[in-house]
Amino acid sequence: MFGIILRHIKSAISYTLRTPKLLLGLALLSSLLLLSLVGPYLIDVDNARPISVPTNRAPSAEFPLGTDSGGRDMLAVIIVGTPQTVRMGLLAGIVGVVLGASLGLIAGYYGGKVDMIISAATDTMLTIPPLAILLVVAASVRTMSVENMAIIIALLSWMFPARTIRAQVLSLREQPYVHMARLAGLSNIRIVFEEIMPNILPLAAASFVGATSGAILAGIGLEVLGMGPQRTPTLGMTIYWAQLYSALIRGLWWWWLPPILVLIVLFVGLFLVSAALDEFVNPRLRKTG
C-alpha cells in the first residue's frame, strides 16, 4: 500500500514541475499563506478588532490599507481574516470529501440495494440548491461560528465527491487485481483499503480541492448576506459590513476592495490547482488549452 502511495507522490511532484497551471495556482495560494504567516510579526493584528484605530482613514504610511468605519485596521483584518476564511473552507472540504468518499466507496463496492439507496439520496440532494437550505439553517442558528458554518456547509458538499468516487470504484471493482485479491481470500475491508483506496486517492484529492473551493464560495455567500460569524473578522463579513455601511458610495474603496482581491486570488488559485488535478486524473483534457 505504501509503495503505491509513494509512487503517487513521486509522479505528483514531477507532474507539478511540468504543469505551469499547477505551479501558478500553488504560487497564488502560497502567497496568501505567507501573508497570514508573516503578517502578524509585521503589524499589530489586535487592530482587527473594532474601535482600535481612528475611523475612515485612507491608506497611508501608518495604515497601509486604511481603516474602516468601525475603527478596524484593514491590513490587520485581511491578515487575520484570510486564514479564518481558508480554515472554514478546509474544514468543510475535509468533512465533505471524507463523508462523500466513504459513501461513494460503500455504494460502488457493495452495489445492490445499498448502492440504490445511497445513489438516490445523492441525486436527490444534488437537485436541491444548497444556498436555499444554508440560508434557512443559518437563519435558525442563533450564534454562528466559523466551525458551525463549516459543518453546515460540509453537510451539503458531499454529493459531488460521492458521485465521482462511486463511478470510479464501480470500474475499479472489476479490475483483474481486485478479482485476484478476492480469489486469494482477502476480506472485503482489506480489499477496499489496500486495493481500491490507494487508486482513488488522486481523484479524492481533486474533489477535495473542488469541495474546498465550493465551501468557501458558499461561506462567502452566507457571509455577504449577513449570516456569517458576527464576531470573527472573516473576508466575507468584511464585505458585508462594507455593504451595510454603504462603503461603496461613500468612496471608501480600501474597505471592500482588498477582501475582494484576496478572495479573487484565492479562488483563481484553487481553480488552477483543481483544473490541473482534473487533467492529471483525466488525461484526455490535457491536449487542449
Added chain:
Amino acid sequence: MKYAYFIRRIMMFFVVVLMAATLNFIIPRMAPGDPIGAVLEELRARGASTGGDAEDEIVAAYRARFGLDQPIYIQYLRFLSNTLRFDLGHSISYYPQKVERALLRALPWTVGLLAISTLFSFAAGSFFGAMMAWPRAPGFMRRFVPMFMVLSAVPYYLLGLILVYIFAFVMRLLPLGGAYSSGTIPRMDLDFLLDVARHGMLPALSIVLTSVGFWALGMRGVMVTVLGEDYLTLAEAKGLPDRRIFFAYAMRNALLPQVTSLAIALGTVASGSVLVEVVFNYPGIGWLLYNALRTSDYYMVQGVTFFLILTVAVSVLVVDLIYPLLDPRIER
C-alpha cells in the same frame, strides 16, 4: 422499459418536493425556543410589560391560533397540505400580504435579468469552447478564452461590486443599482424599457463575464470527445468543408450535454439570483429573500426557499423527461 423510467423520475420529483417541504418544516423548529416566546421576548426587550398570569393566557391563545397546540404530526400534515396547494402563509413584515403574491411580483425581474444573461453566456461560451477544441481555430481564440475560464472562478457578485464602482461610481455611466429609476412608474413604453435595460446592464455584465468560462469549459470537454469520433474522420475524408464539419458534425453533437446544463442553469436562475440582486438592489426573488432574512420574516423565508427548490426540481424533471427524446441511447 420506457414507462418505468418516466414513472421513477416523476416519483423522484415528488420525493424532492416532499423533502424540501419537510426540511422547511423541521429546521426552524429545531432552533431553541418557540416563535411566540421569541416575539414576547422581543417585546419585553423593547420595554413592554407583561403580567405573569396574563402572559401565559396570551401565549396559550396565540399558540391555539397558529395551531401550535396541536400534536406535531397534525401541524406537519397541515403545513404540508398548505404548502402543496402553494398557500405559503402571510408575510410578517408586509402583513397581511400573502407570501405567494410577493413572490409573483418579484419573479419577472429575476427571470428577465438572469434568463437573458444566462442564455447569452450559454451561446457565447459554447461557441468559444468549441473553438478551443477545434484544431483549425484561429490562434487568438486559444489565448483569449482561458482568460474567461479563470474569470469563471470569481464569484459574480464580487466582480459586480468592482464593476459598480468603476462604471457607476467613478465614471458615472450607469446607475448604481435598482431595476429602474426611482420616481418612474413601471409601464410598457420605450422610455421605461430603456431605463430598465440601463439598470440591468451591470448585473448582467457581471453574470456573463463570470459564466462564459463555465460554458466554454464544459463545451471544450465534450468537443474533445466528439472530435475523436469515427464519423468526424469520415466527414473529413469525404472532403466536406471545414465550416460544415465544425457546425453540423462536431458542435451539433457536442451541444447535447450542454443543453442539459442550460436547462438546469435556467432552473437555478432564481436561487443564483440571491447575491447579485443584493449587491445591485435589484427587486427580484433574491432581494425578497435577503430582506425577509434581515427582518426575520420566517414565513417569507420558508416560502421563498420552497419556491427556489421547486423551480430547480421542475427544471431537472423537465430535462430528464425530454432527454430520452433527444438522445435515444439513454433509454435502457
